[in-house]
Amino acid sequence: GAGVSQSPSNKVTEKGKDVELRCDPISGHTALYWYRQSLGQGLEFLIYFQGNSAPDKSGLPSDRFSAERTGGSVSTLTIQRTQQEDSAVYLCASSLVGGGAFNEQFFGPGTRLTVL
């Protein structure tokens, strides 16, 4: 595809419900990242995939958060039993490769999650 796409663009849910956020990276990009951005704040790293493996999950805030990637392409971030503090914009990025030297990360438009 032309760029990183994410769906849904907006998600409103009730506290305690589970949500799934989807990311389609740029075709051919082997590395994929999830970040979270609260209003007026910087981006907080959540998880990094190289292919279908996640060598760095250090940013996942609790065991309610999980992510998977299949076919070296699409990734899904799942938040179980959502809490109000989970409200944020969830951004996905991809890059040609992840490790070693610099690789520009291309970001998607994000999913704005609101937990009521």
Next chain:
Amino acid sequence: GQSLEQPSEVTAVEGAIVQINCTYQTSGFYGLSWYQQHDGGAPTFLSYNALDGLEETGRFSSFLSRSDSYGYLLLQELQMKDSASYFCAVKGNQGGKLIFGQGTELSVKP
């Protein structure tokens, strides 16, 4: 812990030059990047420095001093469309993860 500090906001006029500073304290360092984010939009890459010195890309330049754990983004000939948030980010390990600063909101006035 790991942290990056940058000013929260900067205001400048069209045609002027502005410098956005970033100091970092991270356990590892593989380079400093700068990203631009317009309101409600996706962050987009501006520049990257792995070695000390100045990198120039059109109206934007970025500088790094590893000994001072410091870098800056220089924007010249400011235009109204440059009004946005600017984030510095450190690649802290070989895995590609970026650690972001809190962002500097740049307002360009006519």
